[in-house]
Amino acid sequence: MxxxxxxxxxxxxxxxxxxxxxxxxxxxxxxxxxxxxxxxxxxxxxxxxxxxxxxxxxxxxxxxxxxxRMEEAAGRIYRMEPAEWDGKWRTLLYTIPEERRHIRDELRKELIWSGFGLLSNGVWITPNPLKEQIYDIIDKYDIKEDVYFFEAKNKGFQANKQIIRSCWDIDHINMLYEKFIHAYEEKMIANAMKIERGDMSDQDCFVERTLLVHYYRKSLFVDPGIPKELLPEKWLGERAAKLFNEYYQILAKKANAFFRAIYLAGYxxxxxxxxxxxxxx
Incomplete structure (x- = not known):
């Protein structure tokens, strides 16, 4: 929060x-x-x-x-549609020894947050250009000697969409977006009318918008941001993003007013x- x-x-x-x-x-x-x-x-x-x-x-x-980290998060939260794919896979392998196991555990968390998927033991992949994030992670944990990082094209026997399904639970991610849409579609319409009538206070709008971002972010950070060419046909991510942004803007003016009043009182x-x-x- x-x-x-x-x-x-x-x-x-x-x-x-x-x-x-x-x-x-x-x-x-x-x-x-x-x-x-x-x-x-x-x-x-x-x-x-x-x-x-x-x-x-x-x-x-x-x-x-x-x-x-905030800039990275904002780029994902306020993204309206999936990026186009350049056709390349980024592959990261590591061989971190057992005595540095705590680093290995932290590295897994960082890779999942950044949008990497586990292809096999110690082998992580992403279709996204995350070289800068990877270099930052490598520097942070001082693991240059333990990491291999490649960019390549798929020349094997698995289709690219099948690779996506092997590394991420696409159906689960889509279900999370469906739940978000179900939770907020009618709520947005009802609260927009309340705001118009003056029945929602600045504090109410601040609480609602903060919970909106909090809820949406939970779904979003399970989603690695897969390019549109690799997504299934009935993908709900774009619909959820449109709903989020529309409701976010409806609540913005009054939510910002509540925050500003409390924030400035601190100075x-x-x-x-x-x-x-x-x-x-």
Whole structure:
């Protein structure tokens, strides 16, 4: 949820927030102060955020690593349609020894998040051009000596669409999109009418939009972003993306107003910072 707030709001407001404002923003979701402070502390230890002190206040901002992850996530969340395929497969193999098993486990998580699929033991593939992400991961874990990375074309006996089905559960991903559409299609129409009548507050819209992003992201990060040439005929990803973006915009004005009011209150004694934020807006 904190990642959602950073990606959807905070990074557009100077990339920094007072922890007290963060607590206030998460109150409508029934998150208590202690759990929020613990979560922010974990994010700091993991290298996603960094803190600074001003008087007796703690402010948190994304690290460079955090910013990069947010940009990657935003590229996937707000993508309207699948990319075109260049016909190449990217293959990554690694031979990380048992004594560095913890790195191997972390590497698997990073590869899945980035959109790689497991073809066989220690062999990961993707049809997407993820060279930059791979180089970042290799540098992060210092595993240049343990990794092989290739770009190639399929000259074998399995069709490209069959390779996709061997590495990803396409039917499950499509089912997740179907569930998202079922959950939000009628809800969007009903709440659009409520907003028009003035029956949804700024806070209501903020909560709804944050939960919308949170829900959609869960489906999306199971989806590796397969190019359109490799997708099945009855693919629901584009329909889900269109629904998400339309509902997101319907909620935007009032949701942003709620966030802005709480966010700026965290800088009440910092007029210079408020001026900086105003310029960035």
């Amino acid at each position: 904190i990642f959602t707030l950073f990606g959807d709001y905070i990074r557009y407001y100077g990339n920094e927030i007072w922890v007290g404002s963060l607590i206030k923003l998460l109150e409508p979701f029934d998150h208590n102060e202690q759990s929020i402070r613990s979560a922010v502390s974990r994010m700091s230890k993991q290298g996603w955020v960094v803190s600074r002190k001003e008087a007796n206040k703690s402010y948190y901002s994304l690290t460079e690593r955090g910013k990069k 009440d004694n910092c007029p210079r910072q408020k001026q900086t934020i105003a310029k960035e807006e």
